[in-house]
Amino acid sequence: GQSLEQPSEVTAVEGAIVQINCTYQTSGFYGLSWYQQHDGGAPTFLSYNALDGLEETGRFSSFLSRSDSYGYLLLQELQMKDSASYFCAHYNQGGKLIFGQGTELSVKP
Amino acid sequence: DVKVTQSSRYLVKRTGEKVFLECVQDMDHENMFWYRQDPGLGLRLIYFSYDVKMKEKGDIPEGYSVSREKKERFSLILESASTNQTSMYLCASKEGQGASGNTIYFGEGSWLTVV
Numbered sequence: 001g002q003s004l005e006q007p008s009e010v011t012a013v014e015g016a017i018v019q020i021n022c023t024y025q026t027s028g029f030y031g032l033s034w035y036q037q038h039d040g041g042a043p044t045f046l047s048y049n050a051l052d053g054l055e056e057t058g059r060f061s062s063f064l065s066r067s068d069s070y071g072y073l074l075l076q077e078l079q080m081k082d083s084a085s086y087f088c089a090h091y092n093q094g095g096k097l098i099f100g101q102g103t104e105l106s107v108k109p
Numbered sequence: 110d111v112k113v114t115q116s117s118r119y120l121v122k123r124t125g126e127k128v129f130l131e132c133v134q135d136m137d138h139e140n141m142f143w144y145r146q147d148p149g150l151g152l153r154l155i156y157f158s159y160d161v162k163m164k165e166k167g168d169i170p171e172g173y174s175v176s177r178e179k180k181e182r183f184s185l186i187l188e189s190a191s192t193n194q195t196s197m198y199l200c201a202s203k204e205g206q207g208a209s210g211n212t213i214y215f216g217e218g219s220w221l222t223v224v
Contacts, residue, residue: 045213096168
């Protein structure tokens with residue numbers, strides 16, 4: 001089957017670094033995406049990895065290892081506004097975009 | 110900026126009613142999606158469409174149908190609403206066919222309560 005696994009919640013303090021992991025199972029893989037969703041809001045795109053390695057966008061980085069079926073989102077210099085839910089997602093061969101269950105990040109002062 | 114607009118933000122419907130959730134996107138995207146989001150379950154794909162008049166079942170299509178008569182509009186239909194369909198519904202769109210084009214854009218969501 002197709003599934004993505006990520007931790008349900010993570011807590012960190014302002015200024016710290018946090019890593020949110022995502023492991024996946026899929027038949028046909030077309031890259032791993034990350035989305036951020038604040039309470040009551042719509043998910044917004046953060047990053048995408050089609051190939052192995054690290055993609056950096058400001059304070060956020062995303063990593064993919066296709067051989068390990070594993071990726072992570074790295075958030076640096078955490079700010080209170082980073083408190084949100086983070087979802088990993090991937091496309092399958094049929095163009096379906098499937099999401100993980102989401103990781104709720106709480107940033108404490 | 111891409112805009113995905115869901116016509117209703119909050120709805121309350123009675124069990125057995127027919128419910129229409131409308132979604133319009135303004136970027137000429139080929140692909141449109143309907144998800145529902147429930148606590149602890151993440152976003153689950155109901156239906157998606159990769160072209161006008163085309164539709165594909167997602168992971169939880171039971172109890173739902175969709176309509177894509179025009180490229181910009183994708184409607185989700187609950188033929189006979191039930192209380193277990195109380196949820197937040199998210200519409201999304203993306204450019205490109207299949208898995209190409211990595212960013213999808215979401216609407217603000219429609220909170221449906223079935224009583």
